[in-house]
Amino acid sequence: MCALMLNKSYFIETFKKLAAMAEENRDHLSKLDSDIGDGDHGINLTIGFREVEKQLPQLSESVTDIAELMKKVGMILLSKVGGASGPLYGSFFMKMATHIIGKQEVTFKEFCQMYQDGVEAVQMRGKAELNDKTMLDALIPGLAILKDYQEGDDPINTLENCVNEMKLGSDKTIPLMAKKGRALRLGERAVGHRDPGSESAWMIMNVFLQQLKTIS
Numbered sequence: 001m002c003a004l005m006l007n008k009s010y011f012i013e014t015f016k017k018l019a020a021m022a023e024e025n026r027d028h029l030s031k032l033d034s035d036i037g038d039g040d041h042g043i044n045l046t047i048g049f050r051e052v053e054k055q056l057p058q059l060s061e062s063v064t065d066i067a068e069l070m071k072k073v074g075m076i077l078l079s080k081v082g083g084a085s086g087p088l089y090g091s092f093f094m095k096m097a098t099h100i101i102g103k104q105e106v107t108f109k110e111f112c113q114m115y116q117d118g119v120e121a122v123q124m125r126g127k128a129e130l131n132d133k134t135m136l137d138a139l140i141p142g143l144a145i146l147k148d149y150q151e152g153d154d155p156i157n158t159l160e161n162c163v164n165e166m167k168l169g170s171d172k173t174i175p176l177m178a179k180k181g182r183a184l185r186l187g188e189r190a191v192g193h194r195d196p197g198s199e200s201a202w203m204i205m206n207v208f209l210q211q212l213k214t215i216s
């Protein structure tokens with residue numbers, strides 16, 4: 001069996017589809033955010049990924065490798081997206097570049113490392129832990145699955161398990177009080193509402209999964 005490789009066009013196609021996903025879920029994500037925050041999460045992501053999509057044709061010409069692409073996309077999100085999610089998702093994508101400098105293609109194992117580097121960046125920047133009712137409640141359970149991946153395992157199964165664990169993690173934010181972000185001020189009133197960042201986090205990784213299915 002020939003090892004699955006993820007090349008630059010895999011990531012470029014994924015970013016295109018992320019823009020569409022954000023658009024489709026804009027109202028849903030903003031509604032979640034209006035329950036416990038300021039109601040802009042869907043709009044922020046849409047603005048960010050739309051800008052990424054706009055710059056993709058030029059980026060796909062100019063970037064020399066995947067690491068540079070991830071850094072550039074992260075920088076666009078950092079500069080264009082307001083609220084907490086811009087810096088967090090910006091760091092997520094930027095730091096995905098950490099271990100793949102100069103690479104034209106990555107193995108799925110390396111992709112798992114990219115995700116780990118991204119999650120660790122969110123943890124550092126957000127200073128949140130599991131059960132604080134943040135996007136990390138989805139990101140961290142997903143990481144446990146990808147850390148377990150070994151050569152020979154099926155990448156699609158693994159990423160599917162990752163996304164499923166992320167969804168479950170998002171479900172688990174519903175009964176929690178928040179320890180970070182705007183929802184912190186709500187105290188018990190945040191209970192019964194899903195954290196919007198945990199929802200967008202699994203949705204983003206689901207786009208990586210769906211794109212993986214198209215190339216393998």
Ligand SMILES: [Mg+2]
Pocket residue numbers: 033037038039040041083084
């Ligand atoms: Mg918000």
